[in-house]
Structure formats: C-alpha cells, structure tokens
Amino acid sequence: MNGTPLIEVRGLKKSFSIKKGFLGRTKYLNAVDGISFAIRKGETFSLVGESGCGKSTTGRLVTRLLEPNAGEVWFDGQDISHMSYNQMRPLRKNMQMVFQDPYASLNPRMKVKDLVAEPVLIHTKLTAKERDKLACELLETVGLNSQHAERFAHEFSGGQRQRIGIARALSVRPSLIVADEPVSALDVSIQSQVLNLLQDLQEEYGLTYLFISHDLSVVEHISDRIGVMYLGALVETADKDALYDRPLHPYTQALLSSVPVPDPTLPKERIILKGDLPSPVNPPSGCRFHTRCPSCMEICKQHVPAFREVEPGHEVACHLYDEEMMKLAR
Amino acid sequence: MPDNSIGMGAGSGSSLPLEAAPARTAGRFKAFYRKFRKQRLAFAAACFIILLLLVAILGPFLTPYNPDTPNYDALMQGPSAHHWAGTDEYGRDIMSRLIDGTRLSLAVSLSAVFIAAVLGTILGLLSGYYGGWLDRLIMRGSDVLFSFPDLLLAIGIVAILGPGLSNVVIAVAVFGTPSFARIIRSVTLSVKETLFVEATRSMGAKDSRIIWRHIFPETVSSIIVNVSMRIGGAILAAASLSFLGMGAKTTEPDWGAMLSMGRDYLSIAPHIVYFPGLTIFLAVLAFNIFGDGLRDALDPKIKN
Amino acid sequence: MTAHLLEVEGLKTEFKRGDGSITAVAGVSFHIEKGEVLGLVGESGCGKSVTSLSIMRLLKDTPGKITGGAVRFEGTDLTKLSERDMRRTRGNDLAMIFQEPMTSLNPVLRIGLQLMEPIRLHLGYDRKQARAHAVHMLKLVGIPRAEEVVDDYPHQLSGGMRQRVMIAMAMSCHPKLLIADEPTTALDVTIQAQILDLMKRLKEEQDMGMLLITHDLGVVAELCDRVVVMYAGRVVEEASVRELFANPQHPYTKGLIQSVPKLRQKVRRLDSIKGNVPDLSQMPSGCKFAPRCQFVMDKCLAREPDLIPVAGASERKSRCWLTQEENAEGGERA
Numbered sequence: 001m002n003g004t005p006l007i008e009v010r011g012l013k014k015s016f017s018i019k020k021g022f023l024g025r026t027k028y029l030n031a032v033d034g035i036s037f038a039i040r041k042g043e044t045f046s047l048v049g050e051s052g053c054g055k056s057t058t059g060r061l062v063t064r065l066l067e068p069n070a071g072e073v074w075f076d077g078q079d080i081s082h083m084s085y086n087q088m089r090p091l092r093k094n095m096q097m098v099f100q101d102p103y104a105s106l107n108p109r110m111k112v113k114d115l116v117a118e119p120v121l122i123h124t125k126l127t128a129k130e131r132d133k134l135a136c137e138l139l140e141t142v143g144l145n146s147q148h149a150e151r152f153a154h155e156f157s158g159g160q161r162q163r164i165g166i167a168r169a170l171s172v173r174p175s176l177i178v179a180d181e182p183v184s185a186l187d188v189s190i191q192s193q194v195l196n197l198l199q200d201l202q203e204e205y206g207l208t209y210l211f212i213s214h215d216l217s218v219v220e221h222i223s224d225r226i227g228v229m230y231l232g233a234l235v236e237t238a239d240k241d242a243l244y245d246r247p248l249h250p251y252t253q254a255l256l257s258s259v260p261v262p263d264p265t266l267p268k269e270r271i272i273l274k275g276d277l278p279s280p281v282n283p284p285s286g287c288r289f290h291t292r293c294p295s296c297m298e299i300c301k302q303h304v305p306a307f308r309e310v311e312p313g314h315e316v317a318c319h320l321y322d323e324e325m326m327k328l329a330r
Numbered sequence: 331m332p333d334n335s336i337g338m339g340a341g342s343g344s345s346l347p348l349e350a351a352p353a354r355t356a357g358r359f360k361a362f363y364r365k366f367r368k369q370r371l372a373f374a375a376a377c378f379i380i381l382l383l384l385v386a387i388l389g390p391f392l393t394p395y396n397p398d399t400p401n402y403d404a405l406m407q408g409p410s411a412h413h414w415a416g417t418d419e420y421g422r423d424i425m426s427r428l429i430d431g432t433r434l435s436l437a438v439s440l441s442a443v444f445i446a447a448v449l450g451t452i453l454g455l456l457s458g459y460y461g462g463w464l465d466r467l468i469m470r471g472s473d474v475l476f477s478f479p480d481l482l483l484a485i486g487i488v489a490i491l492g493p494g495l496s497n498v499v500i501a502v503a504v505f506g507t508p509s510f511a512r513i514i515r516s517v518t519l520s521v522k523e524t525l526f527v528e529a530t531r532s533m534g535a536k537d538s539r540i541i542w543r544h545i546f547p548e549t550v551s552s553i554i555v556n557v558s559m560r561i562g563g564a565i566l567a568a569a570s571l572s573f574l575g576m577g578a579k580t581t582e583p584d585w586g587a588m589l590s591m592g593r594d595y596l597s598i599a600p601h602i603v604y605f606p607g608l609t610i611f612l613a614v615l616a617f618n619i620f621g622d623g624l625r626d627a628l629d630p631k632i633k634n
Numbered sequence: 635m636t637a638h639l640l641e642v643e644g645l646k647t648e649f650k651r652g653d654g655s656i657t658a659v660a661g662v663s664f665h666i667e668k669g670e671v672l673g674l675v676g677e678s679g680c681g682k683s684v685t686s687l688s689i690m691r692l693l694k695d696t697p698g699k700i701t702g703g704a705v706r707f708e709g710t711d712l713t714k715l716s717e718r719d720m721r722r723t724r725g726n727d728l729a730m731i732f733q734e735p736m737t738s739l740n741p742v743l744r745i746g747l748q749l750m751e752p753i754r755l756h757l758g759y760d761r762k763q764a765r766a767h768a769v770h771m772l773k774l775v776g777i778p779r780a781e782e783v784v785d786d787y788p789h790q791l792s793g794g795m796r797q798r799v800m801i802a803m804a805m806s807c808h809p810k811l812l813i814a815d816e817p818t819t820a821l822d823v824t825i826q827a828q829i830l831d832l833m834k835r836l837k838e839e840q841d842m843g844m845l846l847i848t849h850d851l852g853v854v855a856e857l858c859d860r861v862v863v864m865y866a867g868r869v870v871e872e873a874s875v876r877e878l879f880a881n882p883q884h885p886y887t888k889g890l891i892q893s894v895p896k897l898r899q900k901v902r903r904l905d906s907i908k909g910n911v912p913d914l915s916q917m918p919s920g921c922k923f924a925p926r927c928q929f930v931m932d933k934c935l936a937r938e939p940d941l942i943p944v945a946g947a948s949e950r951k952s953r954c955w956l957t958q959e960e961n962a963e964g965g966e967r968a
Binding site: 050051157159160187188189190191192193195196199214216217218220221244245254255256257258259260261262263264265268270272273275276277 | 795823825831854879893899905906
Binding site: 063065085088089090091092093096097099101104105106107108109118119122123165168 | 524525526528529530531532533534535536537539544547
C-alpha cells in the first residue's frame with residue numbers, strides 16, 4: 001500500500017430540491033453537506049451510516065453520476081468535480097461500481113456474457129469473440145461456471161447475480177471499485193461468500209474500494225479505514241481498529257453498541273438513542289447530532305463542531321474533544 | 331449450480347416463495363399468449379385481422395370478378411348469389427372492389443402508423459432521455475399538433491401537399507406522431523431512472539448505447555400496443571380523407587372513395603354505401619379491440 | 635399431556651406454481667410456551683414466513699394452501715376453525731407484526747382510528763374508552779406525544795415510529811401469542827436497538843408467547859429463549875438459544891453462525907457455506923443440505939435424516955446423520 005490518494009474529496013456538497021405541496025416553496029434537502037476524505041491506493045475505505053445519511057449520494061458524487069454543488073473530487077490527480085459526462089467517459093474505465101440490488105442492476109434482456117463484457121465493449125476495441133472469451137474467464141474468476149455465459153440474469157440467485165455484477169466491474173481492470181451496499185440484499189450464507197470474493201480480488205488485482213454499507217460488522221470485516229456519516233456529514237474518520245476500539249464520537253459509540261451481537265452469553269451495555277433521525281430538510285442547528293446525543297452540551301446546540309484530527313489519522317467532529325484540542329494547541 | 335432465484339435476499343426480500351421465484355422468461359411469449367388467449371373478443375379480433383391481412387396479400391386471387399371492369403348489364407344491382415355485395419353504378423362487383431381495396435386501405439394506414447411510430451419513438455426517446463430544451467421543444471410541438479382536431483389537421487396537410495394517397499399517408503403519419511412521442515417519452519423517463527441504466531452510465535457507455543441498447547427494448551411493448559390502437563384510427567382517417575375527395579382517386583377501389591361515390595345513389599341503391607361502410611366499421615373495430623387486448627396482455631400491472 | 639400455548643405439528647404448506655405445486659413448508663413441528671420467545675431462523679425461501687402465515691391462516695389470497703398437520707393454539711386446532719372463528723381468534727389471542735409497517739397500515743386513515751377499530755371490536759369498548767386505550771398503548775410502546783400522534787396519518791411518522799404503532803396495534807387486545815415477522819429488518823440499527831429493547835420489555839411485562847421470525851442471528855441472541863432453525867421448508871435444528879450458539883449441532887447452523895461477521899472478531903476470512911439455497915421445485919433427494927454440507931456422506935445423499943433428539947440435552951433436536959452417529963457412540967460408551 002503506498003500513501004498517495006487515489007480519491008480525494010474536499011468539502012463536497014450536494015443538495016436536491018424538493019417541492020412541498022401545490023404552490024409550495026422549493027426546499028432543499030442537503031444530502032451531502034461538506035464532507036472531506038481521501039482514499040489511498042489499494043485500501044478499502046468504508047462509509048457507514050443509517051439510511052438517509054448521504055452515504056450513497058457520496059458514492060455517486062465520487063463516481064460523478066451526480067454533480068456536486070460545491071467542493072471537489074480528485075481522482076488519480078485529476079479534478080473531476082465538474083467534468084461533463086463525455087469528458088468523464090474514458091475515466092470510467094478506471095472506476096467501476098457494484099450496486100446493492102443485484103436484481104435491478106442487471107439488464108434482464110441481456111445474456112450474462114454481454115452483461116459482463118459490456119464495459120469492455122464500451123472501453124476497448126476487442127472483437128466479439130475476444131470479449132466472449134474474456135467474459136468466460138471473468139465468470140470463472142468470480143466463481144461462476146463459464147458455461148453459464150449464455151444465460152440471462154434472472155436464471156441466477158441473488159448471490160450469483162452479485163458475482164456477475166462484480167465480474168462486470170472487474171472486466172476493464174479498474175483501479176477503483178465503488179461498492180454500494182453490495183451484500184445488503186444477500187442472505188447471510190451468501191454474504192460471506194461475496195465478501196471473501198471481494199477481498200480475494202482486491203489482493204489479486206490491487207483494487208481500491210469505496211465500500212458503502214449500513215452494516216457495522218460487515219464494514220469492520222472488510223475495511224482499512226472507515227468514515228461514519230450522520231445526516232449528510234462525516235462525524236468520525238479513523239483506521240478500523242482505532243474506530244472500533246476507541247470510538248470517539250457519541251454517535252459512533254451508540255451505533256456500535258446498537259449492533260445485535262450473535263452471542264447470548266455476552267452482557268450488553270447498550271446506548272439506546274432517544275428519538276428518530278431528524279429530517280435532512282431541516283437539520284438541527286449546531287451539531288446535527290445534538291438532538292439525540294447522550295452527552296449534549298449547551299455549545300452543541302449553537303456551534304457546529306469542526307471536523308479535525310484528534311489523534312493521528314483519527315478525525316472527529318465533536319465538542320467533547322475541544323479541550324483536548326486546546327491542550328494540544330498549547 | 332444454476333438454481334432458480336429463490337434467494338431474494340434477507341434484507342429487502344419478500345418472504346413468500348411465490349414472489350421470490352419469478353417464472354423463467356423463456357416462457358415470456360407463452361405467458362403473453364395465454365393471457366391474450368383468455369380475452370375471447372380480442373382473440374376473435376386478431377383472427378379477423380389475420381383474415382384481412384390474408385385478403386390484402388392474396389387479393390387478386392380472391393376476387394370473383396375483375397374489380398375495375400364495368401358491366402353495364404348489371405348496374406347498381408342489390409346483393410345476389412352472383413354478386414354477394416351487389417354492384418355499383420358502373421356495374422362493378424362491390425365484393426371484388428372491397429377485397430381489392432383492402433390492400434390499399436391497409437397499406438395506407440399501416441404505412442402511416444409505421445412512419446408515425448418510427449418518428450414518434452425517436453422523438454420520444456430523445457425528449458425523455460435528454461430532457462431540457464430539446465424535451466420542451468418536442469413536447470410543445472406535439473402539444474400544438476394535439477390541439478388540432480385530428481381530421482382537420484390531416485385535411486390541412488393534404489390541402490397544402492395536394493390530394494393523393496401518398497399525401498394521405500403523410501398527413502395521417504403527422505397526426506399520429508405526437509401520441510407515440512408522448513408515450514415513448516414517459517416510458518423513457520421511467521426506464522432512465524432504473525438501476526441498470528444507472529449502472530450502464532457508471533460504466534461510461536455512450537448515450538446512443540444507453541438509448542438503443544437499454545432503453546429502447548423496454549419501450550417496444552408500448553410501441554406495439556400503440557401501433558395496434560392507432561391503426562383503426564388511421565383506417566378511419568384515410569377513409570374520411572378519400573370520402574372528402576382528398577385521398578384516393580374515385581377510380582381506385584378505396585373503401586373511403588367507394589363510400590364517397592355511393593353517396594349519390596344512397597336513396598336508390600343503399601347497398602353501394604352499406605358494404606364499404608360495414609367493412610370500414612368492422613376493420614376499425616377489430617383493430618381497436620385487438621389493441622385493447624394487446625395492452626391488457628402486455629401490461630404486467632393488469633393481471634388476468 | 636399439558637397443553638402448550640401453541641403447538642405446530644407436522645405442518646405442511648404447498649404453493650401452486652404453474653402446473654404443479656411446490657412444498658414451502660414440509661412437515662414443521664415446534665411449540666411455544668406462555669411467556670416464551672421462540673426464534674424461527676432461516677434464510678430467504680426456507681419457509682419461515684410461510685409457516686407464520688399458515689399459523690395465522692393468512693394464505694387465503696395466495697396460491698398457498700395448508701395440506702397437512704395441525705396448529706393447536708391452547709389445544710384448539712386452528713386449521714379446522716371456520717373463517718369466522720379464526721377471525722375472532724386472530725384479533726383476540728393471536729396478533730402479528732410484519733416487516734414493512736407501511737404495508738399493514740392504511741395510509742388514508744388516522745392512526746387512532748386504525749388502533750381503535752380492533753379495540754372496539756374485540757374488547758367491546760366504546761369510542762371514548764377505545765381512544766383512551768389507544769393512547770395508552772401508544773405510550774406503552776414509547777411513542778412521545780401519544781395524544782397527538784393518535785390523530786396523525788401513517789406517512790407523518792418515521793419507520794421506527796410506524797413499527798411501534800404496529801406493535802401497539804398488535805398488543806392492544808392483549809394477545810396471548812404475538813407473531814413477529816422480521817420486525818426490525820427494515821429499520822436502522824439505532825432504531826432497531828430501540829424496538830428490540832421495547833419488545834424485550836413488553837415480553838417481560840405482558841407474559842405472552844412470541845414467535846420471532848428473523849434471518850438475523852444477532853436479533854435471535856438478543857431476544858429469544860429457544861430457537862428453531864429452518865432450511866428448505868424443514869426444521870433442521872431446535873435448541874435453547876445458549877446451546878445453539880455455544881454448540882450448534884447441525885452443519886447448516888454451524889455454517890450460518892460462522893459466516894456472520896462479528897464485531898471485534900478480527901478474522902481475515904469468513905467461513906462460508908458453499909453453493910446456494912436450493913430451489914423448492916428442484917430439491918435434492920436425501921438431506922436437503924447435503925449438496926452444501928462440508929461433512930457430507932453417502933448416506934446423506936441417499937436418505938433424508940429425521941429430526942432426532944440430541945442425546946444428553948433436553949429439548950434439543952437435530953436433523954443430521956452425524957447427530958445420530960454421535961448419539962449411538964454416546965450410547966455405546968454408556
């Protein structure tokens with residue numbers, strides 16, 4: 001693993017306009033509100049958070065399926081924040097996506113070999129025969145039988161379809177794969193197969209992953225670094241072990257303690273958060289989390305905490321660590 | 331092992347196996363046929379349409395008399411064993427002329443609807459896929475065309491281009507285009523939002539590939555349904571134009587033109603009008619019922 | 635024989651599909667006592683949800699049909715009840731909550747009205763009493779501002795709140811048995827923690843039996859007393875929750891437990907079960923798990939093992955030839 005970032009995101013913002021009612025005023029949903037992170041080559045960076053926290057939108061901003069309202073996305077030393085679709089096209093050879101829903105993300109009218117080789121068709125000049133051969137090899141790589149190349153996607157189970165999706169992403173040897181909840185729709189016994197496959201492929205091809213998930217156990221298993229999102233903003237970023245051993249942000253702590261542990265003998269000290277996720281249309285003032293935070297202070301209601309490094313490689317946005325920062329500054 | 335898709339997924343899946351296991355689409359046509367077959371009326375209409383098509387193709391071999399040869403010994407005779415539908419004012423066999431005219435009427439309406447379908451589909455795809463000013467331009471254009479009564483528009487076009495069957499085809503095609511454009515645009519808008527189209531964009535596919543390889547196939551069933559629904563209207567429109575003397579020449583065995591000629595003899599020989607009128611009525615009705623049936627059979631939202 | 639709260643015996647449910655029929659539930663037996671939470675665990679297509687729908691007799695609008703077995707609720711066979719009696723039982727003694735709260739709430743009716751309807755019907759309260767009871771139930775499930783929420787429409791509530799309303803509705807007539815089908819699957823983890831907490835509290839306070847259907851072993855460990863593991867329409871293992879996690883008997887259970895990533899487990903590779911869940915219409919002969927099993931023997935492919943008690947443990951059963959061999963060895967040693 002070398003240290004240069006493959007992806008760098010600075011102050012990224014994206015809002016969607018929503019109209020409320022007939023003649024209603026246009027309101028804005030701030031799906032992603034000023035986030036920054038970097039992913040080094042060969043590492044797996046995960047974004048975790050609950051539904052509506054903006055993690056999927058971030059994935060689509062990074063791959064430029066959406067255009068940011070503000071901020072920058074740098075891919076391999078190039079600013080791609082505002083490239084047009086046609087300018088982006090050749091770059092997409094190097095960044096591919098794997099989607100959550102293996103049922104909806106594969107065109108039901110196409111044969112598996114055509115699905116798998118579609119990026120190759122788009123980006124290279126290989127002949128149909130060469131593409132078929134490559135598709136068969138790729139199917140074997142992801143653990144499917146190459147004899148299935150002539151079938152349609154609906155003839156496969158969810159896990160197998162996700163393998164097809166992965167084979168497709170792999171077909172043009174990208175440097176980055178953005179995987180948006182790739183195992184969330186799969187059964188547990190299949191989920192572990194796909195996770196293992198993703199890890200094997202990373203080792204073999206030196207892939208960089210941006211992994212988006214709501215499942216903290218899955219994220220822990222696959223990631224090197226993790227960013228925790230809440231209501232469109234990053235609240236904590238850290239290396240895996242630091243995050244799971246010493247979660248700093250109260251939200252991360254609550255999130256980790258909420259995961260049901262498949263072991264009935266373990267005593268549970270659970271932080272149960274009050275209330276629901278606030279609406280991202282009217283996010284709370286100050287720290288976004290203050291309405292549910294067990295250690296909320298006065299300052300949290302007024303001032304947005306800065307996102308900064310508290311330990312090397314461990315960033316957090318929380319007023320609880322203001323003092324430590326002051327000490328460090330002195 | 332290629333098992334069928336039971337694994338619908340723990341997180342989002344529905345729990346009933348009957349929903350989790352969609353029927354293999356190898357039987358897609360079979361399923362469609364079974365659904366269509368259930369609608370008896372539409373099935374009968376389909377049979378009648380096949381009969382019409384056969385008549386159109388085999389016309390010259392089926393006519394009992396030469397449709398253009400006058401017979402001054404048998405002017406304006408009523409239906410009889412010799413002339414099933416009687417004869418017209420020149421003594422020509424009406425049955426033969428109707429059979430011969432089938433080809434003309436179907437050719438005019440089918441080609442008009444075909445042109446409308448091609449144009450409308452292209453416009454609808456572009457409009458729905460790109461949106462923006464192109465979408466506004468195309469949709470406002472079709473709004474303008476929609477605001478004319480169909481026939482008036484066709485009359486206007488023929489008036490500009492001059493009478494003749496080829497101009498009738500153009501006129502009928504022009505007023506059929508907006509309906510295709512609208513339908514295909516709305517299908518395009520929804521297919522554009524599907525995950526597999528987004529996935530294709532994420533791969534970096536050209537717009538043309540996304541439109542033709544991924545979106546167009548999803549619109550085909552809507553196109554087929556709309557074609558079958560529009561043919562009836564096109565037959566009627568072509569007949570109306572000929573009736574008004576703006577289409578087929580009166581010498582041609584066109585259903586509308588026959589109606590027009592027979593009008594003068596309505597009081598003394600009503601059968602000259604009845605039979606062409608009945609033929610137009612049946613053909614239009616058959617295409618309309620067939621179109622409804624097709625729609626019901628192809629629309630996955632309508633179950634049995 | 636003392637009557638169990640619920641006793642399912644040899645339940646068989648088939649679905650019409652095309653010309654033939656497929657067996658979604660193939661002879662499932664288990665029982666639930668008062669005050670006990672039984673977990674029904676398995677992956678999609680294993681028949682766990684169909685089992686619950688069969689118990690509730692809610693298959694009427696589906697191509698499914700109960701073709702054998704009995705479902706005894708306090709001694710009465712529910713499969714033999716008339717539709718009318720069944721409806722009464724469903725409201726009074728049996729209640730069910732589903733994965734998607736939105737699909738079981740009427741979007742155009744106020745929540746209070748939907749809550750009050752069963753209360754008035756089954757408890758015979760008048761409007762005022764019913765409303766008071768509805769508010770009480772909403773408070774019980776931890777809904778803030780319950781007096782106002784009563785007059786809200788379902789879409790005005792968040793997913794977690796809707797699920798609370800569903801639970802309130804299910805609990806409002808004091809059912810003796812609650813069937814919860816993936817009650818927290820559609821919810822976020824922090825909300826799931828709230829709901830699990832609530833269900834644990836209600837179970838202790840209300841002393842009712844609960845059948846919890848889930849694929850999530852974490853939820854099982856949290857909430858259940860005993861567990862039934864299903865695979866391909868069959869029960870493959872039955873055990874107390876502690877025994878199940880400490881010493882799973884059936885290779886499928888073992889694989890399932892091992893393939894879930896656990897927090898702070900720090901393994902580089904997950905153990906996984908090879909292959910896919912078999913299609914219900916193309917079942918292997920013999921043990922249904924044999925094609926995916928790492929301990930598969932010739933015997934497994936030839937004949938399906940019975941669900942047999944595990945020697946040396948009470949109320950433990952496993953459907954595996956290995957269990958039988960171990961039982962036999964244990965017997966010889968003794």
